[in-house]
Amino acid sequence: MNHIVIISVVVLGILGLVSAVILYFVASKFKVYEDPKIDEVEAALPSANCGGCGYPGCRAFAENATKSASKNHSLEGFFCPVGGNEVMQKVAGILGLEIEEKDPMIAVVRCNGSYAHSPGKVKFEGVTSCAFAHALYAGEGGCQYGCLGLGDCVAACEFDAIHMNPETGLPVVSDKCTACGACVIACPRDIIELRKKGPKDKRIFVSCVNKEKGAIAIKNCDVACIGCGKCEKVCEFDAITITSFLSYIDFDKCRLCRKCVEVCPTNSIWEVNFKPRKPKVIKEPEKKETAKKPEAAKKPVEKTSVAEKSVNTKKSEK
Amino acid sequence: MGLLKTFVLGGIHPPENKLSAGQPVRTLKVPDQVVVPMGQNLGAPSKPVVKRGDKVKTGQLIAEAGGFISARIHSPVSGTVFKIDQVMDMSGYRRTAVIIKVDGDEWMEDIDRSDTLVTEINFSPEEIIEKVKDAGIVGMGGATFPTHVKLMPPPGKSADYLLINGVECEPYLTADHQLMLEKGAEIIVGTRLLMKALKVKKAVIGIENNKPDAIRQMTELAAKEEGITVQPLKVKYPQGGEKQLIKAVTGREVPSGKLPVEVGCVVQNVGTTFAVYEAVMKNKPLIERVVTVTGKALSNPSNLKVRIGTPIKFLVEEAGGLPEDTGKVIGGGPMMGKALATLDVPVVKGTSGVLLMREAESHRLPESPCIRCSKCTQVCPMGLEPFLLSRLSRMGRFEDAEKEKVMDCIECGSCQYTCPAHIPLLDYLRLGKNKVGALIRARSKK
Ligand code: SF4
Ligand code: SF4
Ligand code: SF4
Ligand code: SF4
Numbered sequence: 001m002n003h004i005v006i007i008s009v010v011v012l013g014i015l016g017l018v019s020a021v022i023l024y025f026v027a028s029k030f031k032v033y034e035d036p037k038i039d040e041v042e043a044a045l046p047s048a049n050c051g052g053c054g055y056p057g058c059r060a061f062a063e064n065a066t067k068s069a070s071k072n073h074s075l076e077g078f079f080c081p082v083g084g085n086e087v088m089q090k091v092a093g094i095l096g097l098e099i100e101e102k103d104p105m106i107a108v109v110r111c112n113g114s115y116a117h118s119p120g121k122v123k124f125e126g127v128t129s130c131a132f133a134h135a136l137y138a139g140e141g142g143c144q145y146g147c148l149g150l151g152d153c154v155a156a157c158e159f160d161a162i163h164m165n166p167e168t169g170l171p172v173v174s175d176k177c178t179a180c181g182a183c184v185i186a187c188p189r190d191i192i193e194l195r196k197k198g199p200k201d202k203r204i205f206v207s208c209v210n211k212e213k214g215a216i217a218i219k220n221c222d223v224a225c226i227g228c229g230k231c232e233k234v235c236e237f238d239a240i241t242i243t244s245f246l247s248y249i250d251f252d253k254c255r256l257c258r259k260c261v262e263v264c265p266t267n268s269i270w271e272v273n274f275k276p277r278k279p280k281v282i283k284e285p286e287k288k289e290t291a292k293k294p295e296a297a298k299k300p301v302e303k304t305s306v307a308e309k310s311v312n313t314k315k316s317e318k
Numbered sequence: 319m320g321l322l323k324t325f326v327l328g329g330i331h332p333p334e335n336k337l338s339a340g341q342p343v344r345t346l347k348v349p350d351q352v353v354v355p356m357g358q359n360l361g362a363p364s365k366p367v368v369k370r371g372d373k374v375k376t377g378q379l380i381a382e383a384g385g386f387i388s389a390r391i392h393s394p395v396s397g398t399v400f401k402i403d404q405v406m407d408m409s410g411y412r413r414t415a416v417i418i419k420v421d422g423d424e425w426m427e428d429i430d431r432s433d434t435l436v437t438e439i440n441f442s443p444e445e446i447i448e449k450v451k452d453a454g455i456v457g458m459g460g461a462t463f464p465t466h467v468k469l470m471p472p473p474g475k476s477a478d479y480l481l482i483n484g485v486e487c488e489p490y491l492t493a494d495h496q497l498m499l500e501k502g503a504e505i506i507v508g509t510r511l512l513m514k515a516l517k518v519k520k521a522v523i524g525i526e527n528n529k530p531d532a533i534r535q536m537t538e539l540a541a542k543e544e545g546i547t548v549q550p551l552k553v554k555y556p557q558g559g560e561k562q563l564i565k566a567v568t569g570r571e572v573p574s575g576k577l578p579v580e581v582g583c584v585v586q587n588v589g590t591t592f593a594v595y596e597a598v599m600k601n602k603p604l605i606e607r608v609v610t611v612t613g614k615a616l617s618n619p620s621n622l623k624v625r626i627g628t629p630i631k632f633l634v635e636e637a638g639g640l641p642e643d644t645g646k647v648i649g650g651g652p653m654m655g656k657a658l659a660t661l662d663v664p665v666v667k668g669t670s671g672v673l674l675m676r677e678a679e680s681h682r683l684p685e686s687p688c689i690r691c692s693k694c695t696q697v698c699p700m701g702l703e704p705f706l707l708s709r710l711s712r713m714g715r716f717e718d719a720e721k722e723k724v725m726d727c728i729e730c731g732s733c734q735y736t737c738p739a740h741i742p743l744l745d746y747l748r749l750g751k752n753k754v755g756a757l758i759r760a761r762s763k764k
Contacts, residue, residue, distance in 0.1 A: 122659050127742050132749040138410025
């Protein structure tokens with residue numbers, strides 16, 4: 001009885017010892033060296049795991065960025081849109097590199113065909129999915145390029161940054177936007193675009209993607225770009241190009257002078273976060289009003305004064 | 319008659335509502351202007367060969383095929399080409415169309431417009447296929463697949479059965495039924511032409527037994543011909559689907575993702591067969607077709623012979639005018655048809671019917687959660703699991719949906735029709751098919 005116990009203990013003991021030795025050698029032979037910097041980089045990242053950087057999750061980004069830094073001594077092509085410049089500077093610091101700051105971006109919705117501007121002609125009944133509706137029909141207002149208003153972009157956003165406005169039926173992007181680009185991919189009509197946030201969050205863009213001839217575009221929506229070319233002509237910085245009856249403003253060239261906004265006959269061009277303009281005095285050019293305004297508008301900063309000038313020149317032309 | 323044949327898997331029996339049954343086909347007056355869309359067939363759209371200001375005669379070629387799977391288009395009227403422009407189709411998207419202002423009705427000289435029946439076939443199979451191709455014939459049941467392509471099985475494959483589809487399983491529609499009653503003899507000649515083109519010995523005309531008069535007439539006519547028989551079928555939707563008809567008549571099963579010719583069958587609709595007769599024997603291209611205009615609130619449901627390109631509103635007027643209480647107008651039947659965005663859209667080669675639904679009939683009921691009753695799975699004629707597929711597609715798991723064979727869905731709508739929780743199953747399936755199709759295309763590009 002006793003010796004059975006002893007034999008078992010001894011056999012098992014030897015077995016354990018032998019296995020431990022084998023495991024030790026195997027482990028040291030196949031050891032995977034992992035750069036400790038990966039963990040450091042990962043810790044610096046926001047852990048949103050949104051995929052906005054193009055990698056499946058923050059860990060993958062950290063691994064690839066670390067590899068690129070040690071191999072090519074560069075972080076070209078790596079950018080965490082959620083963390084922005086701050087986080088990227090930290091990451092570069094950990095990896096012993098220096099990188100240039102990137103301009104912060106934001107999602108903009110390039111459709112202004114609200115219920116009021118593009119009244120419904122047909123009624124949609126079916127699943128609330130833009131991808132489905134896009135394959136099925138042109139849209140309630142009849143514009144085959146415009147927003148379908150069923151919120152695929154809203155569903156795609158991990159940051160609660162984009163919401164439907166029930167009054168207009170169009171999505172609205174808030175400050176929470178990290179420019180991850182998920183909504184851009186989700187929209188079947190390529191309406192959402194990532195654009196530079198701009199100085200003091202001021203930006204100007206054409207809020208329309210309709211590529212049809214002006215007469216057809218305007219029939220379905222009274223704020224559609226008709227491709228008239230007025231904005232292209234008035235722009236002094238060559239920022240505007242018109243292709244297939246649609247205007248596009250290059251945000252790298254645009255200097256936010258707002259001239260195009262004024263000449264657009266259909267109000268397709270949007271300005272965001274500018275101080276409200278003085279009401280255009282066109283019908284009753286009374287001296288009193290025009291005299292009063294410049295005084296009242298003394299407070300605004302440089303940028304608006306440029307716009308004022310353009311208003312004034314416009315008036316003097318008349 | 320004994321036990322009637324039908325397909326085995328799934329199927330439903332919606333109310334038939336054949337309001338226009340027995341209405342003789344009336345010819346609709348030629349409108350002042352026709353809009354002929356260039357994308358009337360499955361596959362590549364056709365390419366216009368006329369330009370603004372050109373004078374055209376009825377039956378003159380106005381568009382060439384735009385690819386291998388594509389068809390020619392002929393002018394349905396005589397007059398002047400007004401313009402070639404982007405025109406709204408039934409979904410509201412703009413597509414290229416030739417707009418012709420009508421002037422008189424002068425036909426091409428080589429078209430035989432008489433009603434005399436020509437039975438003598440003096441053409442070789444190749445000549446028949448060539449004539450079908452020249453006449454721009456496509457599947458007129460609604461699928462609009464170019465007919466000449468179907469008559470040329472891929473190398474190494476051959477057919478031994480021709481099935482003529484006189485099922486018309488869609489509720490409300492009666493155009494094919496009426497055509498069989500009025501043009502039965504022509505359809506038989508058309509069948510013989512197709513048999514010759516395909517080099518097959520056997521042809522079966524499948525007709526559901528809610529059309530006993532058509533069965534009687536076609537059986538009598540077929541008795542005189544060798545190799546042609548009529549098969550009465552039990553009424554069941556979607557028996558008019560190619561794969562369902564093949565199963566019902568021959569018992570053969572077309573494998574997933576394969577064409578009917580894989581099991582030696584070719585299916586042609588009776589409307590198409592009639593068009594083949596006219597094209598080969600009378601030199602007449604496909605420029606008009608029979609359309610059922612129907613609906614419960616409509617005062618005069620009708621079967622109308624109309625020129626391609628006629629705006630749908632003309633058809634509605636002819637059938638008694640648009641009722642006050644119209645909630646929805648559908649191009650095609652209630653099961654597989656599509657709601658029209660406007661009544662200005664023209665009749666195309668695939669328009670089998672126009673259905674006006676009353677306001678009360680035209681809305682969906684609110685969706686509630688799936689109660690796992692498995693009804694959708696029981697009725698699916700393709701043996702799919704619609705509840706699962708719709709869920710996968712709702713969750714965006716399209717790779718999994720592909721594995722579960724979402725592409726096999728024939729969009730018959732049986733699942734959605736039968737679902738007691740009113741889940742828009744077919745909507746999600748369509749979304750899934752759309753996304754999976756894109757996945758497959760992206761893969762084959764790589
Ligand atoms: S709005 Fe768009 S870009 Fe901005 S965080 Fe949401 S999904 Fe990303
Ligand atoms: S922007 Fe695009 S995704 Fe968002 S609601 Fe409009 S169509 Fe849908
Ligand atoms: S001025 Fe307005 S309508 Fe004209 S091209 Fe520019 S954005 Fe379009
Ligand atoms: S629509 Fe598709 S999934 Fe639904 S029953 Fe028909 S074939 Fe089956």
